[in-house]
Amino acid sequence: MKQILFTCFMMVMCALLWTWQIEGNTQNIALERAKNAVNRAAHGASLQIDKLSLSNGKLVFDRTQALNAFTDILSKNMQLDSSLKALPDTLFQGQVQIVYEDYVDDSNVVARYGSGFDDGAKLYQYHSTDFNLEQLIYGPSVIYVIKVQKPLQINSSTDQFYYVGSIYEYPSY
Numbered sequence: 001m002k003q004i005l006f007t008c009f010m011m012v013m014c015a016l017l018w019t020w021q022i023e024g025n026t027q028n029i030a031l032e033r034a035k036n037a038v039n040r041a042a043h044g045a046s047l048q049i050d051k052l053s054l055s056n057g058k059l060v061f062d063r064t065q066a067l068n069a070f071t072d073i074l075s076k077n078m079q080l081d082s083s084l085k086a087l088p089d090t091l092f093q094g095q096v097q098i099v100y101e102d103y104v105d106d107s108n109v110v111a112r113y114g115s116g117f118d119d120g121a122k123l124y125q126y127h128s129t130d131f132n133l134e135q136l137i138y139g140p141s142v143i144y145v146i147k148v149q150k151p152l153q154i155n156s157s158t159d160q161f162y163y164v165g166s167i168y169e170y171p172s173y
Helices: 002-046 051-055 063-078 109-113
Strands: 093-104 124-128 133-137 141-149 161-169
Touching: 002 063, 002 141, 002 161, 063 093, 063 141, 093 124, 109 124, 124 141, 133 141, 133 161
Parallel strands: none
Antiparallel strands: 093 141, 124 133, 141 161
8 A cells, every 4th residue: 555655746746847847848939930930030030121222321210110110020930820829729828919119220229229220339338227138339330129028838837928129230331
């Protein structure tokens, strides 16, 4: 009887450990996929440049087209609908929100940092107090942060989120 109880106890413990491991692997996969999706979407947004400003030698992002490109690429990579809600039977759950969006380009770099990209200064300390986001940037950049619900298989709590950000830049353009 003692061995039967011990065996049952060990089976339960192994099942719990396996479940915990599966949950951890799912979390890691979700974070990696979200980060890759945000990086790809930020790259797509950075390609949306105002052609008139570019013909004058200035790199200025078309913010409306950049946001549209970002949401379109993000929804395709994360399997979201047009309102950024996760499709059924996919890894992610709930609503994905774009919680931060910023652009550093020739239209606003002088006001922020006192000198332009073409003034010889090629290094800027980007800082956002909203998300404690800090990075050295070397040229015009697009910055995005999304909020995505963690895909929890075991825990029934739905108030756990990832904040995933990306800064895509044109270094020393």
